Amino acid sequence: MIQHIDVHAVLQESVSGVYTDLVTRPTGRVVRERIERAMATAQDPVTVTRIDFTGVGCIDYSCADEIVAKLLRDRRAVVVLSGISEGHREAIEPVLAGHGLAALVERREGGNGELEALGAPEAAAALVDELVARRLAVRTPAGTIALTLA
Amino acid sequence: MTRLVDVPAQFDDRSFEQFAGAYAAAAKDGERLLFDAHAAEWASPYGLVGLLAAGQAAHRPGSADRPLLTAPTQPDVLTYWTRAGFFREAAELFEIHGKLPRVKPAEQSDVLLPVTPVRAAEDVHAVVSKIQQRASAILASELGLDPKATMGFAMALSEACQNIVEHAGTGGWVAVQAYHWRRKLARRVVVIAVADAGVGFRHSLEPTQSKRFGARWSDAAALEAALVQGISRFRDPGRGQGLAGIRRYLARWDGKIAIRSGTARIAIVPKWDDDVPLKDGLPAFPGAQVLIIIPEQGSTTP
Numbered sequence: 001m002i003q004h005i006d007v008h009a010v011l012q013e014s015v016s017g018v019y020t021d022l023v024t025r026p027t028g029r030v031v032r033e034r035i036e037r038a039m040a041t042a043q044d045p046v047t048v049t050r051i052d053f054t055g056v057g058c059i060d061y062s063c064a065d066e067i068v069a070k071l072l073r074d075r076r077a078v079v080v081l082s083g084i085s086e087g088h089r090e091a092i093e094p095v096l097a098g099h100g101l102a103a104l105v106e107r108r109e110g111g112n113g114e115l116e117a118l119g120a121p122e123a124a125a126a127l128v129d130e131l132v133a134r135r136l137a138v139r140t141p142a143g144t145i146a147l148t149l150a
Numbered sequence: 151m152t153r154l155v156d157v158p159a160q161f162d163d164r165s166f167e168q169f170a171g172a173y174a175a176a177a178k179d180g181e182r183l184l185f186d187a188h189a190a191e192w193a194s195p196y197g198l199v200g201l202l203a204a205g206q207a208a209h210r211p212g213s214a215d216r217p218l219l220t221a222p223t224q225p226d227v228l229t230y231w232t233r234a235g236f237f238r239e240a241a242e243l244f245e246i247h248g249k250l251p252r253v254k255p256a257e258q259s260d261v262l263l264p265v266t267p268v269r270a271a272e273d274v275h276a277v278v279s280k281i282q283q284r285a286s287a288i289l290a291s292e293l294g295l296d297p298k299a300t301m302g303f304a305m306a307l308s309e310a311c312q313n314i315v316e317h318a319g320t321g322g323w324v325a326v327q328a329y330h331w332r333r334k335l336a337r338r339v340v341v342i343a344v345a346d347a348g349v350g351f352r353h354s355l356e357p358t359q360s361k362r363f364g365a366r367w368s369d370a371a372a373l374e375a376a377l378v379q380g381i382s383r384f385r386d387p388g389r390g391q392g393l394a395g396i397r398r399y400l401a402r403w404d405g406k407i408a409i410r411s412g413t414a415r416i417a418i419v420p421k422w423d424d425d426v427p428l429k430d431g432l433p434a435f436p437g438a439q440v441l442i443i444i445p446e447q448g449s450t451t452p
Contacts, residue, residue, distance in 0.1 A: 021278045023308040024271035025316065058278055058301050060308040061395035065388035087301030094398060095391055 001044045002149050003077070007067075008055035010034050020057040028066025035067070039077060047077060047136065048149055050106070054083030064091040065099075072101045078136060080115065080147070082106035093118055102127045107144070114144040152218065153177070155204070157187035161197030163408060163441050167432060169197075173204050174433040183208045184218040185244070190227055195325035195343035196441050198236045198265055202323050205243035207347035207436040221248030229253055235264025239323060262288065262326040262340065269321035274311045277324060278304050285340070288328050292338050294447035295403060302399045303340075303444070309392030310344045310440050317383065318348025318437060335422060335445055342442040350437055351376050351411040354383050369412030370430040377409060377416050396442065405444040410435065420445075 011022060014030040022028065039049055051071070053059070071079055084092070084105050096103060096119030104115045104127065115137065117124030128145055131137040137145045153176035158165035176183055185204065193201070208217040219240060222228050231237060232253050240246060262284050266277055282304050289295045289303060307326065314322035324344045331339045352372040359375055360367040375381040377397070382389030397418060400407055408417035408425065415429045422445065 015272075015275060019275045019279055021275060021282075021304070021308075023278050023304075024274050024312055026271040027275070057282060058304040058308070060278075060305045060312075061391040062309065062312060065391050069388055085301075086298050087305075090302055091305055091395070094395065095388070098391065098394075099388065 001042075002048045002050055002147075003039065003042050005035055005038055005049060005051050006055075007031065007035075007051060007053050007083075010038075011056065020055060022056055022059040022063040022067065024060070025062045025066055028063035031063070032067045032070055035071065036074070048080055048147060049077045050080045050082050052083045053081065053085075053088055056083070056088070059088045059091045061091050061095055064095040068092050068103060069095050069099050069101060072096070072103055073099070078104070078131065080104045080106055081118075089118065096120060096123075104131075104145075114140060114142070114146050116144060151181050152184045153179070153181045155183055155185045157185055157190050157193075157201065158197075159189050159191045161187075161190060161192065161201070162194035163196045163410075166196065166200055166410070166439070169200070169204070170435040171433040173208075173435060177208065180210065182210070182213075182215050182217060184220065186220045188220045188223045188248070190222040190231075191224065192227070193231065193236075195234070195265075195327045195341050196345070196439065198231065198234055199323040199325050199343045199345035200439055202236070202239055202243060202265065203345040203347040203437055203439065204435075205240065206320070209243070216243060216245045219244035219246050221246055221250060223248070225251070233264075234261050234325065234327070235266065239265050239267060260288075260328045262328055263324065265323050265325045267321055268311045268314045268324050268344070268346075271312075271315055274308055274315060277311055278308050281307055281326060285326070289340065289444075292328065292446065293340060293444065295444070299403060302402075306396045306399045306442060307342055309396055310342060310442060312392060313438065313440065314344065314346045314348070317351070317354040318346040319354075320346060320348040320437075322346025322348065322437070331445075337446040337448075339446065340444045342440070344440040345437065346439075347437040351409070355381065358383050358385065368414065368430065370414035370416070370428055373409055373411055373414050373416040374428065377407070377418070400442065400444070403444050403447070405442065407443075408441045409438060410440075411438040412436075 100120045102117045102119035102124035105118045155172045155176045286300045290297045328340045352369045355372045380390035380394045413432045417425045419425045
């Protein structure tokens with residue numbers, strides 16, 4: 001099963017006001033804890049968690065670390081990031097590289113669900129190899145990868 | 151007895167050392183301070199938030215008397231300081247002498263973000279939200295930055311403000327402004343200034359870093375550890391990302407960052423500037439003061 005988590009909705013529930021930006025460590029911590037709770041309490045066994053950043057404005061390095069890096073470090077499920085803008089990528093990529101981590105990112109426009117690995121190159125290659133070996137993903141003729149789960 | 155602290159006529163990061171020297175000399179015997187800005191002709195965002203930090207530090211525990219501030223006498227200077235949001239914050243810190251104009255802090259001008267208090271994470275959310283609405287057009291159309299750079303700018307601002315929330319142990323202020331920097335660059339720049347009168351970098355990093363540095367431990371060593379080596383007081387391996395991220399952003403857009411704390415000042419100096427990378431032995435000034443400058447893109451030959 002693929003579990004879908006709407007980060008914008010989680011953010012709206014987590015901070016007072018109407019902010020759309022993922023900034024500050026305390027905010028990142030609260031949002032991550034809510035995501036972890038959702039992952040832990042899913043009714044069906046979750047193989048892949050799609051974390052959707054659509055509608056999120058700015059992500060700063062602290063939130064990228066607190067949310068993305070820590071979720072990946074715990075590795076409760078395969079995490080796919082979707083709705084990632086260029087600006088989000090600017091924060092997430094160096095944080096992952098700094099930790100020696102990699103994440104799968106769903107290509108935004110015209111991607112047809114294709115994925116790419118973002119982060120430390122060695123970790124990215126290992127992540128793709130692992131998913132292909134576990135038959136959770138396949139390599140496409142275009143050189144990208146795609147999830148085998150719908 | 152009241153001790154006098156002169157506010158430089160041109161009050162920016164360069165003349166700040168003159169101000170810090172006057173502050174250190176006046177504050178050493180714990181008397182009430184009078185900050186005299188009557189002759190001020192101009193102040194950068196750095197000067198304004200630095201003056202607020204001095205006012206915060208000059209508050210004497212157990213005394214009802216606030217430090218005194220003589221407001222600038224030139225009407226246009228007074229109006230500008232008011233529009234920049236300075237007096238709204240200063241009113242809580244100083245006993246102000248001088249007639250203040252009745253103008254609101256700027257909503258539509260080169261003041262991208264008036265002097266704004268930062269005390270908690272919620273304040274950082276408000277700052278980032280506000281700056282994205284206002285900075286986007288100026289960064290793209292006036293500074294020639296890629297429109298996508300706005301988000302990086304907001305990230306840099308967020309991390310600079312979070313230093314106060316996470317490390318200062320007290321509140322501070324941020325201000326963002328765009329202006330034509332004739333003297334140095336003959337170009338437009340966007341400037342972020344952040345200041346607090348908190349514990350400073352040395353004190354913040356001391357529990358985890360002082361042993362490692364031994365006898366070399368100092369304000370300068372603490373600044374170098376934080377800005378150059380990305381060291382944080384937290385043992386969590388993900389910490390220290392903020393300043394590293396700011397550096398990456400500035401490297402991309404040929405920007406500058408300078409941080410002053412205690413008796414030292416460190417800067418990542420771009421080619422267009424002739425600042426000194428590290429200065430030690432400066433007059434002691436509490437907390438930390440951060441300056442970020444992003445120039446108009448194109449040739450930045452000084």
